[in-house]
Amino acid sequence: MKEKMMDTIIELFGKKGFQGTSIQDIVEANGVTKGTFYYYFKNKEDVLVHIHQSFIDHLLEGQEKIITNEDLSNCEKLNRIVELLIHNIRTNGHSALVFFQEMRHLSEEKTAIILPKRQQFQENIQKVLEEGMKAGEFKKDLRADMLSYAVLGMANWSYFWYEPDGEVNEESLTDLYMQMIFKGIEEETNDH
Amino acid sequence: MKEKMMDTIIELFGKKGFQGTSIQDIVEANGVTKGTFYYYFKNKEDVLVHIHQSFIDHLLEGQEKIITNEDLSNCEKLNRIVELLIHNIRTNGHSALVFFQEMRHLSEEKTAIILPKRQQFQENIQKVLEEGMKAGEFKKDLRADMLSYAVLGMANWSYFWYEPDGEVNEESLTDLYMQMIFKGIEEETNDH
Amino acid sequence: MKEKMMDTIIELFGKKGFQGTSIQDIVEANGVTKGTFYYYFKNKEDVLVHIHQSFIDHLLEGQEKIITNEDLSNCEKLNRIVELLIHNIRTNGHSALVFFQEMRHLSEEKTAIILPKRQQFQENIQKVLEEGMKAGEFKKDLRADMLSYAVLGMANWSYFWYEPDGEVNEESLTDLYMQMIFKGIEEETNDH
Amino acid sequence: MKEKMMDTIIELFGKKGFQGTSIQDIVEANGVTKGTFYYYFKNKEDVLVHIHQSFIDHLLEGQEKIITNEDLSNCEKLNRIVELLIHNIRTNGHSALVFFQEMRHLSEEKTAIILPKRQQFQENIQKVLEEGMKAGEFKKDLRADMLSYAVLGMANWSYFWYEPDGEVNEESLTDLYMQMIFKGIEEETNDH
DNA sequence: GATGAATGAGACTTCATTCAT
DNA sequence: TATGAATGAAGTCTCATTCAT
Numbered sequence: 081m082k083e084k085m086m087d088t089i090i091e092l093f094g095k096k097g098f099q100g101t102s103i104q105d106i107v108e109a110n111g112v113t114k115g116t117f118y119y120y121f122k123n124k125e126d127v128l129v130h131i132h133q134s135f136i137d138h139l140l141e142g143q144e145k146i147i148t149n150e151d152l153s154n155c156e157k158l159n160r161i162v163e164l165l166i167h168n169i170r171t172n173g174h175s176a177l178v179f180f181q182e183m184r185h186l187s188e189e190k191t192a193i194i195l196p197k198r199q200q201f202q203e204n205i206q207k208v209l210e211e212g213m214k215a216g217e218f219k220k221d222l223r224a225d226m227l228s229y230a231v232l233g234m235a236n237w238s239y240f241w242y243e244p245d246g247e248v249n250e251e252s253l254t255d256l257y258m259q260m261i262f263k264g265i266e267e268e269t270n271d272h
Numbered sequence: 273m274k275e276k277m278m279d280t281i282i283e284l285f286g287k288k289g290f291q292g293t294s295i296q297d298i299v300e301a302n303g304v305t306k307g308t309f310y311y312y313f314k315n316k317e318d319v320l321v322h323i324h325q326s327f328i329d330h331l332l333e334g335q336e337k338i339i340t341n342e343d344l345s346n347c348e349k350l351n352r353i354v355e356l357l358i359h360n361i362r363t364n365g366h367s368a369l370v371f372f373q374e375m376r377h378l379s380e381e382k383t384a385i386i387l388p389k390r391q392q393f394q395e396n397i398q399k400v401l402e403e404g405m406k407a408g409e410f411k412k413d414l415r416a417d418m419l420s421y422a423v424l425g426m427a428n429w430s431y432f433w434y435e436p437d438g439e440v441n442e443e444s445l446t447d448l449y450m451q452m453i454f455k456g457i458e459e460e461t462n463d464h
Numbered sequence: 465m466k467e468k469m470m471d472t473i474i475e476l477f478g479k480k481g482f483q484g485t486s487i488q489d490i491v492e493a494n495g496v497t498k499g500t501f502y503y504y505f506k507n508k509e510d511v512l513v514h515i516h517q518s519f520i521d522h523l524l525e526g527q528e529k530i531i532t533n534e535d536l537s538n539c540e541k542l543n544r545i546v547e548l549l550i551h552n553i554r555t556n557g558h559s560a561l562v563f564f565q566e567m568r569h570l571s572e573e574k575t576a577i578i579l580p581k582r583q584q585f586q587e588n589i590q591k592v593l594e595e596g597m598k599a600g601e602f603k604k605d606l607r608a609d610m611l612s613y614a615v616l617g618m619a620n621w622s623y624f625w626y627e628p629d630g631e632v633n634e635e636s637l638t639d640l641y642m643q644m645i646f647k648g649i650e651e652e653t654n655d656h
Numbered sequence: 657m658k659e660k661m662m663d664t665i666i667e668l669f670g671k672k673g674f675q676g677t678s679i680q681d682i683v684e685a686n687g688v689t690k691g692t693f694y695y696y697f698k699n700k701e702d703v704l705v706h707i708h709q710s711f712i713d714h715l716l717e718g719q720e721k722i723i724t725n726e727d728l729s730n731c732e733k734l735n736r737i738v739e740l741l742i743h744n745i746r747t748n749g750h751s752a753l754v755f756f757q758e759m760r761h762l763s764e765e766k767t768a769i770i771l772p773k774r775q776q777f778q779e780n781i782q783k784v785l786e787e788g789m790k791a792g793e794f795k796k797d798l799r800a801d802m803l804s805y806a807v808l809g810m811a812n813w814s815y816f817w818y819e820p821d822g823e824v825n826e827e828s829l830t831d832l833y834m835q836m837i838f839k840g841i842e843e844e845t846n847d848h
Numbered sequence: 849g850a851t852g853a854a855t856g857a858g859a860c861t862t863c864a865t866t867c868a869t
Numbered sequence: 870t871a872t873g874a875a876t877g878a879a880g881t882c883t884c885a886t887t888c889a890t
Binding site: 480481483484539565568569593600601602603604606607610611613614616617618619620621622624625632637640641644645646647648649650651652 | 673675676731760785793794795796798799805806810812813814816817824829832836837838844
C-alpha cells in the first residue's frame with residue numbers, strides 16, 4: 081500500500097510540484113481517505129524525504145560500483161557515470177524532477193542529510209577527473225571542479241527535454257555527450 | 273513603485289518559490305498593504321509572467337545581436353551565447369531561478385507565449401551549430417539538436433552552484449566551458 | 465491491565481486535560497495499540513465517567529463514615545471532612561484536577577449521575593453546620609449553605625497550589641484552616 | 657467588531673471551554689466567516705491571552721487602589737479585596753471561568769507573562785495579612801501564606817455555584833465570608 | 849486478549865482576492 | 870494612489886472510532 085502510494089505521489093509531485101500537490105490530490109489519486117495518508121506518512125515532507133533519499137542513494141550506490149571497479153579507465157568511469165545519470169533520469173523521470181526541483185521544501189534538518197550526499201556525487205565525478213588527469217588520460221591543468229559541474233549540468237538538464245520514447249535512445253545520447261566531452265566539437269585542423 | 277515591488281518579489285520568488293511566496297509575504301517585504309499589490313498587479317501570476325517575459329526577452333535580444341553579427345565566426349557566436357547565459361545567471365540569479373523552476377505555474381495561456389521563446393533560444397543555438405558544421409568550423413555529423421541541449425544544460429546548471437564572488441569569474445568560467453566544448457578533455461595522442 | 469491503564473490516563477487527563485489528551489497519547493503512554501484501548505473502554509468519556517465515579521464515591525464513603533459516627537461533635541465532624549478533602553487532593557491530585565475541571569465533558573446522561581453526588585457532599589457539610597448550630601457548637605444565624613461553599617472552596621482550592629512535599633503537611637494545613645474557620649483571624653479584644 | 661467578537665468568544669469559552677470551542681463555533685456565533693476571525697486575531701490562543709490579560713490586569717488594578725489607600729485598616733483592605741473578587745466573578749462570570757480553568761492552554765511564553773501576575777495578586781493578600789498581624793489587627797503567628805490561599809479559594813470557588821440573581825447579593829456574601837474569616841463560626845463561650 | 853489498517857469528520861489556519869472608501 | 874475590512878475556499882493535519890483478523 082505504502083509503495084503504491086509512493087509511486088502515485090512521485091508522479092503527482094513530478095507533474096504538479098510539491099507545493100502544488102495537495103493531500104486531497106494524493107488521496108483522490110489513490111482512492112483512499114486522508115486518514116490513510118497520515119496513517120502511512122508523518123506528513124507531506126516525509127514523502128519528499130523518502131523520494132530524495134531513495135533517488136540519491138540509488139545514484140550513489142551505482143556510482144560506487146563504477147568508481148571502485150579497478151578494471152575501468154577513468155575515461156570509461158566517467159562514461160558510465162553519465163550513462164547512469166541519464167538512464168536514471170529516463171527511468172525515474174518524475175523522481176528526477178522532484179529531486180532537482182523540490183529540494184527547497186526539505187526542512188533544514190532533512191537538508192542536512194540529503195545535501196552532503198548530493199555533494200558526494202559531484203565530488204566523486206571530480207575525483208575521477210583528477211585521477212584521469214594524473215593518469216594522463218585527460219589533459220593536464222583542467223579545472224576538475226568546474227568540469228564536474230559541467231558534466232552534471234549537461235546530463236541532468238536532460239530531464240527538462242529528454243523524451244525517452246524519442247528517436248535517440250539513452251546509449252546514443254550518452255555516446256553523443258561523451259564524444260563532445262572527450263573530443264570536443266571543433267573540426268580538427270592538421271596544423272599541429 | 274511597481275519596479276521596486278518587482279525587485280522584491282523576484283527575490284522572494286527566488287528564495288521561497290512562487291507558491292511558497294504569499295501575497296502577505298510580498299506586501300510585508302514592501303511595507304505596503306494588500307490593496308496596494310492589487311492596485312499594481314492583476315494577480316500573483318501576473319508578476320510571474322512579467323518575470324518570465326523580461327528574462328527571456330532580454331536573453332533573446334542579446335542572442336539576436338550575436339547571431340546577426342556577420343563579423344563573427346560560429347565558433348565565436350557560440351562562445352558569446354554561453355557567456356551571455358552565464359552572465360545573466362550571475363547578474364539576475366533570482367530571476368534565473370524563477371525562470372528555470374517556476375514555469376510550471378504559468379497558465380496555459382501564458383505558457384503559450386513564453387514557451388515558444390524558450391524554444392527559439394535553443395533553436396538559435398542549434399542553428400549556430402549547424403552553420404558552423406556547414407562552414408567547416410565544427411565536425412561534420414554532429415547532432416546539433418542534442419548538443420544545443422548539452423550547451424544549455426551546462427550553462428544553465430550554473431545557477432545551482434555558481435558563486436559570483438568565488439575565485440572563478442564569469443569570463444574564466446566561459447573559457448573553461450568553451451575549451452571543453454571545442455577541444456574536449458581527452459589528452460591528444462599523436463597517432464592521427 | 466485496565467487498572468494500569470486507568471492510572472496512566474488519570475495522569476494524562478490531569479496534566480493535559482480531557483480534550484487535550486488523545487487516544488494516541490493514551491496508547492503510547494501505555495505501550496499498547498488503539499485496539500487495546502477500545503477493548504477495555506467503550507470510549508474516551510467512559511474513562512472520564514470512571515474517574516468521576518470513583519473519586520466522588522470514595523469521598524462520599526469517607527464522609528458517610530464521619531457523619532454517622534455519633535461519638536463525634538459537629539465541630540470534629542467538620543474538621544474531619546476538611547481533612548478528608550485535603551488528604552484526597554494530596555493523594556489523588558490528578559484525579560482531583562480531573563474531577564474539578566473536566567465535569568463539563570460528561571454527557572448529560574452521565575452528569576445526571578455524578579452531579580447529585582457532588583451536591584450530596586456539599587449538603588452533608590451544610591447539615592453538619594446546621595446540626596452544630598442547633599447543638600450550640602456554632603454561632604446561631606449562620607448561613608449554613610453559603611458557609612458550606614466557603615469550606616469547600618477553601619479546601620478544594622488547594623489542588624491549585626498545594627505541594628504535598630512542601631514544608632506544611634496535610635494535618636497542619638487542616639489545623640490552620642480549621643483554626644480560621646472556628647476562631648477567625650481577628651485579634652480578640654477583651655471588651656466583651 | 658473585535659470587541660464584539662471578544663465578548664461572544666468569552667461566553668463560548670466559558671460555556672464550552674477553550675478546546676471545546678471551535679473556530680467554527682466562534683464565527684457562527686458572530687455571523688462572520690473564518691477569514692474574519694483570523695483578520696482580527698492571530699490564532700485561538702491569542703484570544704485566550706487577551707482574556708487572561710484583561711481579567712488579571714483589571715483585578716490587579718483594583719487591588720492596587722485598595723492596598724495603597726492609607727486610610728484603610730488591613731481589616732478593611734482584606735474585606736475590599738474579597739469584595740472585589742466576588743464582584744468580578746459575578747459581573748464577568750465567563751471571564752472568571754476561563755481565567756481559572758483554561759490557564760493550561762496558554763503557551764509557555766504567555767504563561768510566563770500571566771502567571772507572575774496571578775502570584776502578585778496572592779502575594780498582595782499575604783502582605784495585607786502580614787501588615788495586619790504587625791498592626792495588631794490580626795492574631796499573631798498566623799500563616800499568612802496559607803491563609804491567603806484560603807481566602808482566595810473561598811472567594812474564587814464562588815464561580816462554581818454563585819448565582820448572581822439568587823437571594824444573596826454580593827455584599828451580603830462578602831459580609832458572610834468576612835464574618836467567618838474574622839470572627840470564626842464557633843460559639844464563643846465565656847470561659848476566657 | 850490484542851492488533852493495526854482504514855476511515856471520515858472536523859480541527860486550525862493560510863490564502864488569493866475583492867471592494868467600498 | 871492606497872487602504873484595510875471581509876471573504877470563502879482550500880490547505881495540512883488530528884481525532885475518535887470501527888472492524889476484520
